[in-house]
Amino acid sequence: MKDIVKAIALTCVLGFPALAGEIPTGGFTSPPPPPPAPAPAATDGDMGGGGFAQQITDEIVLAIFGFYAR
Numbered sequence: 001m002k003d004i005v006k007a008i009a010l011t012c013v014l015g016f017p018a019l020a021g022e023i024p025t026g027g028f029t030s031p032p033p034p035p036p037a038p039a040p041a042a043t044d045g046d047m048g049g050g051g052f053a054q055q056i057t058d059e060i061v062l063a064i065f066g067f068y069a070r
Helices: 002-020 052-069
Strands: none
Touching: none
16 A cells, blocks of 8 residues: 555656646636737847848858868
8 A cells, every 4th residue: 555655646746847837828717918019120229230240150150160171
């Protein structure tokens, strides 16, 4: 009998983390909260880089790969 109680207790302890990640959705008792407002695309004074930073980063990565490919 003790073994069965130990097995049930161990199952409950090991099964608890599986239930810890469940997110309550409200179900039928309350409606879900509204989605957050979208963030603005650009702020005042944001000039952007015109893709310059992405281009430089790509060239550096390609140079590094080219060095190790030799």
